[in-house]
Amino acid sequence: MKFTSLLASAAIALGLATSAFAQDKTKVGFVYVGPVGDGGWTYEHDKGRQAVEQHFGDKVETVFVESVPEGPDAERVMTQMALEGADLIFTTSFGYMDPTINVAKKFPDVKFEHATGYKTADNVSVYSARFYEGRAVQGHIAGKMTESNIIGYIGSYPIPEVIRGINSAYVHAKKVNPDVEFKIVWAYTWFDPAKEADAATVLIEQGADVILQHTDSTAPQAAAQEAGNVITFGQASDMSEYAPMPRVSSIIDNWAPYYIARTQAVMDGSWSTTNTWDGIGPGMVEIGEISDAVPADVKEEALAMKDAIADGSYHPFTGPLKKQDGSDWLADGETADDGTLAGMNFYVEGLEGEIPQ
Amino acid sequence: MDLGEINPVLLVASLMVAATPLLLAAIGELVVEKAGVLNLGVEGMMIVGAISGFAISVESGSPWLGFIAAAIGGALLSLLFVLLTQIALANQVASGLALTLFGLGFSALMGQSYVGVKPPDMSEIHIPVISDIPVIGPILFQHDPILYVGIALTAAVWATLKYTRVGLVLRAVGENHDAAHALGYKVIKIRILAIMFGGACAGLGGAYISLIRVPQWTEGMTAGVGWIALALVVFASWKPWRALLGAYLFGGITVLQLNLQAAGVAIPVEYLAMSPYIITILVLVILSADKSSAPASLGRTFHASH
Numbered sequence: 155m156k157f158t159s160l161l162a163s164a165a166i167a168l169g170l171a172t173s174a175f176a177q178d179k180t181k182v183g184f185v186y187v188g189p190v191g192d193g194g195w196t197y198e199h200d201k202g203r204q205a206v207e208q209h210f211g212d213k214v215e216t217v218f219v220e221s222v223p224e225g226p227d228a229e230r231v232m233t234q235m236a237l238e239g240a241d242l243i244f245t246t247s248f249g250y251m252d253p254t255i256n257v258a259k260k261f262p263d264v265k266f267e268h269a270t271g272y273k274t275a276d277n278v279s280v281y282s283a284r285f286y287e288g289r290a291v292q293g294h295i296a297g298k299m300t301e302s303n304i305i306g307y308i309g310s311y312p313i314p315e316v317i318r319g320i321n322s323a324y325v326h327a328k329k330v331n332p333d334v335e336f337k338i339v340w341a342y343t344w345f346d347p348a349k350e351a352d353a354a355t356v357l358i359e360q361g362a363d364v365i366l367q368h369t370d371s372t373a374p375q376a377a378a379q380e381a382g383n384v385i386t387f388g389q390a391s392d393m394s395e396y397a398p399m400p401r402v403s404s405i406i407d408n409w410a411p412y413y414i415a416r417t418q419a420v421m422d423g424s425w426s427t428t429n430t431w432d433g434i435g436p437g438m439v440e441i442g443e444i445s446d447a448v449p450a451d452v453k454e455e456a457l458a459m460k461d462a463i464a465d466g467s468y469h470p471f472t473g474p475l476k477k478q479d480g481s482d483w484l485a486d487g488e489t490a491d492d493g494t495l496a497g498m499n500f501y502v503e504g505l506e507g508e509i510p511q
Numbered sequence: 512m513d514l515g516e517i518n519p520v521l522l523v524a525s526l527m528v529a530a531t532p533l534l535l536a537a538i539g540e541l542v543v544e545k546a547g548v549l550n551l552g553v554e555g556m557m558i559v560g561a562i563s564g565f566a567i568s569v570e571s572g573s574p575w576l577g578f579i580a581a582a583i584g585g586a587l588l589s590l591l592f593v594l595l596t597q598i599a600l601a602n603q604v605a606s607g608l609a610l611t612l613f614g615l616g617f618s619a620l621m622g623q624s625y626v627g628v629k630p631p632d633m634s635e636i637h638i639p640v641i642s643d644i645p646v647i648g649p650i651l652f653q654h655d656p657i658l659y660v661g662i663a664l665t666a667a668v669w670a671t672l673k674y675t676r677v678g679l680v681l682r683a684v685g686e687n688h689d690a691a692h693a694l695g696y697k698v699i700k701i702r703i704l705a706i707m708f709g710g711a712c713a714g715l716g717g718a719y720i721s722l723i724r725v726p727q728w729t730e731g732m733t734a735g736v737g738w739i740a741l742a743l744v745v746f747a748s749w750k751p752w753r754a755l756l757g758a759y760l761f762g763g764i765t766v767l768q769l770n771l772q773a774a775g776v777a778i779p780v781e782y783l784a785m786s787p788y789i790i791t792i793l794v795l796v797i798l799s800a801d802k803s804s805a806p807a808s809l810g811r812t813f814h815a816s817h
Contacts (some may be wrong), residue, residue, distance in 0.1 A: 345731070346734040
């Protein structure tokens with residue numbers, strides 16, 4: 155099946171696919187930013203796609219194109235998918251935002267779903283997961299476990315989603331370890347294993363013994379394993395092949411229920427523009443098993459925090475919190491509203507360096 | 512900001528590692544282009560080399576066998592390019608692009624069962640006494656053997672092109688294939704050998720990424736190094752030592768900018784991120800002011816019909 159879908163995607167990319175598809179099937183397209191075998195972000199989206207196929211069986215047909223650059227190429231791929239008769243297209247990277255809106259204008263009858271963005275239209279919904287909730291748990295474990303008090307963070311692009319993650323991890327690491335310091339490196343890529351490994355190596359050479367990553371491949375895990383005595387967290391996918399060390403836990407994105415629900419909505423004709431942002435509670439964000447490398451008491455605290463976030467009794471951004479420049483952000487007990495979080499473009503107090511603009 | 516956190520010895524040592532895949536691929540492509548063939552399939556041959564080397568070294572437990580397999584894998588894939596461009600006389604640009612697309616897909620297929628597997632270690636060479644010299648030891652004498660192979664290969668290609676009859680013939684084929692043919696040299700045969708050499712080098716470069724630099728297998732893991740190698744050959748004016756310089760500059764600044772970021776230097780990150788490209792191009796363009804030009808037959812199809 156993998157091989158046929160590979161062929162299908164190649165055919166789509168070359169614009170050679172014929173319209174030999176049965177009309178009564180609902181056709182769902184997926185545009186991926188990395189290869190489906192990246193072991194992280196795209197891998198999980200593809201698992202969601204496979205779940206859709208499994209759930210609907212013959213009633214649905216899915217196509218995907220992987221490693222689509224964020225830019226004009228994305229527009230071409232989406233246009234091609236729409237021309238090939240896709241009823242619903244998931245575009246799974248932040249950088250596809252404007253291409254999605256552009257293509258959606260040209261195909262008012264096709265439904266689009268853009269991941270992690272904020273622009274909607276009559277036929278464009280957006281969806282994302284509250285990764286920052288998982289980051290809070292990671293920050294807690296990281297702050298407890300670091301011995302050098304230096305935590306390395308590999309950022310992809312300085313967009314709100316990534317900045318939220320950095321802030322959330324920092325707030326919770328700082329809470330349990332006032333001496334903790336974050337070193338942040340921007341890789342300016344979602345997927346480049348060599349560069350991600352280099353970034354991890356550099357951070358380790360500069361004293362970090364915890365590496366958090368917001369890039370898509372497992373390369374930083376390999377670099378940490380090579381260095382020894384460094385802990386990491388799986389990003390987007392469990393990355394359990396690196397457990398119990400260096401990977402001590404992970405954030406897993408579970409898109410399958412959402413993809414199935416939205417496909418169902420298209421089938422029923424009940425699809426409407428929505429803005430979905432789910433976290434640990436509804437199960438869109440999962441915390442991968444915390445390995446034995448983490449002391450039992452830390453593990454317990456982390457799980458307690460996870461449960462508190464899940465049932466809504468704790469919000470990762472609860473005041474008092476200040477912005478980096480020292481100005482007040484959240485008063486004591488106040489929690490951040492979604493609008494601020496969605497557009498977050500500032501560091502919290504204590505983080506060093508500037509966010510690239 | 513604390514520059515003291517950057518360890519210059521580790522920095523130089525890791526820049527050499529970062530530069531090696533690029534150097535290997537560039538040296539191979541340089542020979543191919545010197546023979547008058549433009550093979551844009553470097554990226555594809557690298558990624559196939561990366562998975563061939565990875566798979567064989569995992570199965571056999573020997574990184575050396577892995578590297579040999581990577582060279583063979585790259586060379587085998589380049590045979591496809593040979594078939595298209597030298598036998599079927601297809602357009603080289605299109606064939607090269609096709610080779611890259613094919614290589615990326617094919618490697619993904621081959622690598623299905625190798626995701627998340629850890630390859631065997633290639634131990635670093637440790638020569639008693641000289642490897643232990645402070646500063647110089649870690650920089651020059653504590654690397655994996657393939658890194659030295661890269662440098663040796665550069666020297667060998669340079670010497671061969673400049674001083675030997677083989678090099679002269681190769682250059683003749685690249686400059687004017689009709690004249691070379693008239694002199695009785697087997698243009699197609701020489702080009703086929705050059706293309707295979709290029710494929711083998713690209714394969715080695717790819718395996719260096721999957722076995723040493725990262726070390727793991729991930730689909731698409733070469734992430735554009737092949738394209739940078741292609742550009743490097745042009746900017747290096749088809750001169751081996753300049754390709755080495757370019758590769759080290761590029762690798763060096765890539766690592767340096769990450770170091771500067773981690774140390775919190777107050778240079779906007781955007782400039783740091785683009786600096787490897789800009790500085791490498793600048794330096795090599797300035798160096799190439801001596802009007803060295805491309806092989807005259809580069810990219811032209813040869814057929815012994817006239």
